[in-house]
Amino acid sequence: MRKRLRAFDLAYRLGGDELLILVPGADLKVAEAVGQSLHEAVSSETLGGGVRVTMSCGVSASRRDEIFDFDAVFRSADAALYEAKHCGGDRVRSDAPDRTPFIGPPRVRVRGWSVLSIAPDRHLA
Numbered sequence: 001m002r003k004r005l006r007a008f009d010l011a012y013r014l015g016g017d018e019l020l021i022l023v024p025g026a027d028l029k030v031a032e033a034v035g036q037s038l039h040e041a042v043s044s045e046t047l048g049g050g051v052r053v054t055m056s057c058g059v060s061a062s063r064r065d066e067i068f069d070f071d072a073v074f075r076s077a078d079a080a081l082y083e084a085k086h087c088g089g090d091r092v093r094s095d096a097p098d099r100t101p102f103i104g105p106p107r108v109r110v111r112g113w114s115v116l117s118i119a120p121d122r123h124l125a
Contacts (some may be wrong), residue, residue: 087123
């Protein structure tokens with residue numbers, strides 16, 4: 001998966017088998033393309049014994065004209081991840097484009113960040 005990310009994208013393991021990827025400077029369309037690329041990379045590989053791994057990915061992004069609120073963008077990405085899993089898994093879903101922008105005290109001023117929340121569709125023993 002690392003080969004599909006840019007040098008400055010940030011990948012974190014959240015615990016268990018769930019991953020979080022921060023994509024600085026990316027809008028929702030770019031982040032969706034990153035999610036699709038990661039999805040294709042994972043689904044094209046097989047493990048020993050021919051076991052195929054699938055993954056679901058939830059994507060969200062801040063708007064370029066709004067203050068980046070990690071908690072809100074992560075919640076949207078995580079909700080999109082669980083929607084992808086609920087729809088059968090093995091897919092990439094993004095949050096609703098009409099998400100209400102964050103209004104409140106400034107946190108981090110950046111020009112668009114995207115968050116991908118990723119998890120395999122089944123646990124491997």
